[in-house]
Amino acid sequence: MQRQPVVTATFDSNGDDESVFPKVRNICCIGAGYVGGPTCAVLAWKCPDIKVTICDLSQPRIDAWNSDTLPIFEPGLSEIVFEARGRNLFFTTDVDNAIAEADLIFVSVNTPTKTSGVGAGVAADLCYVEAATRRIAALSRKGAIIVEKSTVPCRTAESMRQILSATSPQEGAVFEILSNPEFLAEGTAVEDLLDPARILIGALDTPRGQLAQRRLVEVYANWVAPKNILTTSLWSSELSKLAANALLAQRVSSINAIAAICEATGSNVFEVSNACGLDPRIGSQFLKAGLGFGGSCFQKDIFNLIYLSTSLNLPEVAEYWAQVLKMNEWTKSRFTRGVVKKMFSTITRKTIVCAGYAFKKDTGDIREAPAINVARDLMEDGACLRIYDPKVTAESIHESLKGFTYIDWATASAAGPWDLPQAGTYTICPSLDAALVNASALLFVTDWSEFKGLDLEWWTATHAKMTKPAMVFDGRDILNTAECAHLRKIGFGVEKTGVGHAI
Ligand SMILES: NC(=O)C1=CN([C@@H]2O[C@H](COP(=O)(O)OP(=O)(O)OC[C@H]3O[C@@H](n4cnc5c(N)ncnc54)[C@H](O)[C@@H]3O)[C@@H](O)[C@H]2O)C=CC1
Numbered sequence: 008m009q010r011q012p013v014v015t016a017t018f019d020s021n022g023d024d025e026s027v028f029p030k031v032r033n034i035c036c037i038g039a040g041y042v043g044g045p046t047c048a049v050l051a052w053k054c055p056d057i058k059v060t061i062c063d064l065s066q067p068r069i070d071a072w073n074s075d076t077l078p079i080f081e082p083g084l085s086e087i088v089f090e091a092r093g094r095n096l097f098f099t100t101d102v103d104n105a106i107a108e109a110d111l112i113f114v115s116v117n118t119p120t121k122t123s124g125v126g127a128g129v130a131a132d133l134c135y136v137e138a139a140t141r142r143i144a145a146l147s148r149k150g151a152i153i154v155e156k157s158t159v160p161c162r163t164a165e166s167m168r169q170i171l172s173a174t175s176p177q178e179g180a181v182f183e184i185l186s187n188p189e190f191l192a193e194g195t196a197v198e199d200l201l202d203p204a205r206i207l208i209g210a211l212d213t214p215r216g217q218l219a220q221r222r223l224v225e226v227y228a229n230w231v232a233p234k235n236i237l238t239t240s241l242w243s244s245e246l247s248k249l250a251a252n253a254l255l256a257q258r259v260s261s262i263n264a265i266a267a268i269c270e271a272t273g274s275n276v277f278e279v280s281n282a283c284g285l286d287p288r289i290g291s292q293f294l295k296a297g298l299g300f301g302g303s304c305f306q307k308d309i310f311n312l313i314y315l316s317t318s319l320n321l322p323e324v325a326e327y328w329a330q331v332l333k334m335n336e337w338t339k340s341r342f343t344r345g346v347v348k349k350m351f352s353t354i355t356r357k358t359i360v361c362a363g364y365a366f367k368k369d370t371g372d373i374r375e376a377p378a379i380n381v382a383r384d385l386m387e388d389g390a391c392l393r394i395y396d397p398k399v400t401a402e403s404i405h406e407s408l409k410g411f412t413y414i415d416w417a418t419a420s421a422a423g424p425w426d427l428p429q430a431g432t433y434t435i436c437p438s439l440d441a442a443l444v445n446a447s448a449l450l451f452v453t454d455w456s457e458f459k460g461l462d463l464e465w466w467t468a469t470h471a472k473m474t475k476p477a478m479v480f481d482g483r484d485i486l487n488t489a490e491c492a493h494l495r496k497i498g499f500g501v502e503k504t505g506v507g508h509a510i
């Protein structure tokens with residue numbers, strides 16, 4: 008029998024019978040990534056009466072979630088997963104069954120920037136959101152509350168609604184779409200989820216939309232204070248997520264622009280940002296100058312905003328946001344240019360240590376990490392790079408440096424200074440101490456806590472084993488003013504991003 012689409016019944020806004028969406032008991036999360044995994048693990052931990060099934064198409068990812076070594080590193084996450092897993096938290100590749108059973112479905116799939124076709128390089132690729140929506144339409148037996156967790160362009164819920172209306176074969180299935188963007192930051196995901204600054208839930212202003220919104224509010228109310236749960240319209244909620252990331256990224260680009268002025272004028276960007284941040288109208292957060300922002304979202308979400316502005320015929324708005332990205336790219340390359348310049352304008356065959364590779368501390372994620380640009384630029388200039396990061400896997404470093412020659416640690420560590428057969432190579436090192444033997448320069452590229460507060464003895468021993476003149480380039484505010492002075496006394500050349508030499 009041919010399946011008949013149920014067109015109007017699925018979004019009938021007059022049906023405000025509470026039983027349409029009973030209290031949430033069974034949640035499915037599509038996408039077991041950096042957002043879906045931690046978000047729904049915390050939800051399950053906080054709501055033992057709700058069954059939470061996190062599903063993904065990737066078998067290795069689900070296997071890792073079901074193992075002792077989770078696929079992502081987040082402080083505090085494993086304890087939560089180990090406690091809830093098997094009780095009311097489940098990880099599976101059986102996406103279809105999880106959808107069929109659920110009364111609320113989070114869509115937490117990836118929304119990367121398109122790499123080809125219309126909008127290539129700027130527009131969000133919604134193919135994963137659409138595929139998930141079509142799966143829900145096909146399999147949800149009675150309908151469900153569908154929650155956009157992924158970051159999506161404004162009005163994506165409308166496209167999802169049309170797909171559900173046109174393709175759901177289940178007679179009488181009732182769907183409602185909410186927007187509930189995620190604001191967690193990697194490295195502090197568990198903290199952010201347990202004590203969120205706000206939970207944002209957007210819904211249509213219809214009785215059914217409001218009912219669905221109430222159901223999701225009830226879930227969060229298990230651990231989030233009511234004053235921190237914000238309800239808005241669907242479109243405001245979708246746009247708020249893009250706006251929040253754009254505003255945060257803009258602050259980072261703004262302070263990096265000031266950092267360049269500081270270096271040229273002999274001032275100190277950390278003193279400047281402290282002075283500015285004490286004004287409560289400005290605030291102190293997100294004013295740390297450095298190597299530029301990385302991570303999977305800031306760039307992608309600003310591109311998204313640029314594409315939206317352009318398609319709304321607002322070229323000046325698009326240009327404004329494009330400048331934030333331009334400044335970020337310039338910041339990353341400025342750092343590398345500074346390194347080359349200070350090392351007598353040549354780094355060919357010089358051993359340079361890249362301390363950190365993740366886009367920020369407390370994560371193993373390297374998506375859009377400034378370290379990748381730095382590593383590639385330095386190798387193109389002939390450096391023999393030694394990379395050390397406490398959490399990033401060798402596999403992902405290799406993936407990000409395809410096309411460059413890898414030299415294993417045994418070979419690299421046996422070679423003396425300038426002894427490597429080839430310029431422009433990289434090695435992954437077992438520790439920072441080991442990496443520094445015979446190195447010409449140490450670059451702080453990620454703000455790992457273990458790089459901070461290294462004592463005078465350590466620095467003296469390090470200077471002794473490095474090739475002279477030994478240089479330290481601090482791109483992540485690792486060294487304070489007193490430490491910089493101590494290091495110079497020992498004999499290091501020290502350059503800190505955003506800090507000009509006193510005149
Ligand atoms: N990474 C972060 O810190 C944050 C990300 N976001 C947003 O959340 C969304 C997800 O981001 P991440 O978790 O970082 O991505 P991710 O790439 O780590 O995870 C997405 C997962 O979805 C799975 N998937 C894709 N299509 C599927 C389908 N049809 N059925 C089942 N599984 C499917 C993929 O296999 C992948 O494992 C994005 O829109 C992102 O912008 C929002 C806030 C923070």
Ligand SMILES: O=C(O)[C@H]1O[C@H](OP(=O)(O)OP(=O)(O)OC[C@H]2O[C@@H](n3ccc(=O)[nH]c3=O)[C@H](O)[C@@H]2O)[C@H](O)[C@@H](O)[C@@H]1O
Pocket residue numbers: 158189190191192193194252255259292293294295296297298299300301302303304305366367
């Ligand atoms: O949508 C997302 O993916 C998330 O993006 C960011 O979170 P995240 O990218 O994980 O990490 P951030 O702490 O925001 O740092 C982003 C980048 O900016 C850099 N940064 C941050 C702050 C600062 O002052 N200076 C600075 O250079 C960091 O080193 C890092 O490379 C936002 O902070 C989250 O609210 C949002 O949910």
